[in-house]
Amino acid sequence: MFSWLEKNPFFFAVAVFIVIAYAGIVEVLPDFAQNARPIEGKKPYTVLQLAGRNAYIKESCNACHSQLIRPFKSETDRYGMYSVSGEYAYDRPFLWGSKRTGPDLLRVGNFRTTDWHENHMWDPISVVPGSIMPAYKHMFSNNANIETAYAEALTVKKVFNVPYDTENGTKLGTWEEAQAEVKAEAQAIVDQMKNQDVKDAFARGEIREIVALIAYLNSLK
Amino acid sequence: MHPGNALNYDYTVAKYFMFATLLFGIIGMAIGTLIAFQMAYPDLNYLAGEYGTFSRLRPLHTSGVIFGFMLSGIWATWYYIGQRVLKVSMAESSFLMFVGKLHFWLYMITMIIAVITLFAGVSTSKEYAELEWPLDILVVLVWVLWGVSIFGLIGIRREKTLYVSLWYYIATFLGIAMLYLFNNMAVPTYFVSGMGDWWHSVSMYAGTNDALVQWWYGHNAVAFVFTVGIIAQIYYFLPKESGQPIFSYKLSLFAFWGLMFVYLWAGGHHLIYSTVPDWMQTMGSVFSIVLILPSWGSAINILLTMKGEWSQLRESPLIKFMILASTFYMFSTLEGPILSIKSVNALAHFTDWIPGHVHDGTLGWVGFMTMAALYHMVPRMFKRELYSKSLMEAQFWIQTTGIVLYFSSMWIAGITQGMMWRATDEYGNLLYTFIDTVEAIIPYYWIRAIGGLLYLVGFFMFVYNIYKSISVGKVLDKEPKSASPMAA
Secondary structure (H helix, E strand, O other), rough: OOOHOOOOHHHHHHHHHHHHHHHHHHOOOHHHHHHHHOOOOOOOOOOOHHHHHHHHOOOOHHOOOOOOOOHHHHHHHOOOOOOOOOHHHOOOOOOOOEOOOOOOOHHHHHHOOOOHHHHHHHHHHOOOOOOOOOOOHHOOOOOOOHHHHEEEEEHHHHHHHOEEEEOOOOOOHHHHHHHHHHHHHHHHHHHOOOHHHHHHHHHHOEHHHHHHHHHHHHOOO | OOOOOOOOOOOOHHHHHHHHHHHHHHHHHHHHHHHHHHHHHHHHHHOOOOHHHHHHHHHHHHHHHHHHHHHHHHHHHHHHHHHHHHHHOHHHHHHHHHHHHHHHHHHHHHHHHHHHHHHHHOOOOOOOOOOOHHHHHHHHHHHHHHHHHHHHHHOOOOOOOOHHHHHHHHHHHHHHHHHHHHHHOOEEEHHHHHOOOOOOOOOOOOOOHHHHHHHHHHHHHHHHHHHHHHHHHHHHHHHHHOOOOOOOOOHHHHHHHHHHHHHHHHHHHHOOOOOOOOHHHHHHHHHHHHHHHHHHHHHHHHHHHOOOOHHHHHHHHHHHHHHHHHHHHHHHHHHHHHHHOOHHHHOOOOOHHHHHHHHHHHHHHHHHHHHHHHHHHHHHHHEEEEEOHHHHHHHHHHHHHHHHHHHHHHHHHHHHHHHHHOOOOOOOOOOOHHHHHHHHHHHHHHHHHHHHEEEEEEEEHHHHHHHHHHHHHOEEEEEEOOOEEEOO
């Protein structure tokens, strides 16, 4: 059998492929539909939050921070209620991370404020002495990519039926409506911030990355 | 070719990929060393503004080493071994020669764009698959070209039976093709909405499903690049260098098919105590333990190849590199299953033990084997003696010291973190804040960074030795049969 395969590369390759692929079919597929179901009351991200999420991904925050609380007392004491599958139904991609150089952020919105995040991103040691996190000052001068975030929301709405614009869902609307929505949401955050450059930019109609990022972090509850 | 005439193998493409291996080795390891120092001394994050932070550099380090250094190494050896075990020269087929060169150049273009986009923060966030969709397509093209090269060369072969190394190359090709395609399925947002950045995409899977697909990929990319691709090399180079036949053909068979069947099941061990169903976590855990058998099967087969010939270990630094590589392979494939046991995983997951585990595999097994392979190939590809044996010896010990410092410090750091995170006082309150646990492991970050630096220094010695060999090494009049000739 094997010596025959070793002389017939085509069948050898087919055999290898079947042996490899088998595990995926048994393990990965069965629970796909089940895991995709959102928990009750879960809403899709707003456009500003999505823009912040993309900024989070751009800086690879997930390289050091997890978003997965394991069902241990030490973790639920420290970070809050453990994770359940349905909470992640609108997370494309998932951001569980694989290493905690910093703490878990899944429910960071419950215990940190806009003000705290602002100081932390500008100068981490000012709020957490001994922190080894880099400062992200450039997020105070780069503009958030609202248009791409809107494009993403529209895409998941069209392609994956993510419930935007439904009753009790997140409002998306047209690009003009979405911009007004983003502006109102950003206004509330900018009002709580101290950085003058961010405030001035917002007055000129520009939304900095830090504003979007804080909108996203505040939504993590 | 007439019977009795020696074949003239054409190493053009193998040489290209060898240079790429050296280049990406330097880049990937240098960035790795830098980010290791950043964790011990955070001010190093500000060397290049937003482009110098740990978080931007980390994907560059992993991609640079995995897809730059290791894959180049695998391809360099493929373009060398492939011809030799199939008894056919690439010079015989202008088509395959063209495919080989195209493979290389398209790969270089892909890597250059990958470096630029990762610096710019264009990322999908999926570990070891951070590239956005246009680059994914380029990667697929590169991969297809390699497939054409493999099956093209097999198609015109003279040797009918596929040598063990070829099984593994074929498996690397098929495994990664399947995993990469499924994991990188994404919808480009511009094409659906008509606005925003054209390169932006959104994953086809959400939440838990995305995690499932990602770790099915992530774990098995390790399998089919780090494990399978490197076993292909040692099965060829160790018997060649030592002049000994492989210990057991049956064991090769058992280990190969066992590895193919078991490896993918174990991906679930990345998701223990996550939100994937419990039975998957258990399967991941159990199959990780089972995985010891085929992994050790290969390693034992390799080590027993040296039976009765252990004196060679003392004589030849090249044999040393290969045997230490296999030893680290055994170590790492024992450590992995231990980390997959649920109770151990509860402690070790998210800690520095995990990068420690990855690095005893990559530095010890993959790095040592890749360097040994290039050392073996150079005298045959360039018809020159290796420049310096004593430099090789020194490199060996410096790098080994580096690895030991690396993994031992990360073991201690990981266990310390895990214990401190869960420690409670007599009333059940948490004893430490998170920052306490960070401060406690800073000394180990220093040790790790120094370990990494030693390995990097050793790599520079390796590159220097190769450079000197191909420029001033003594010219050989005929190809060495087994042990590679090296000057004192």
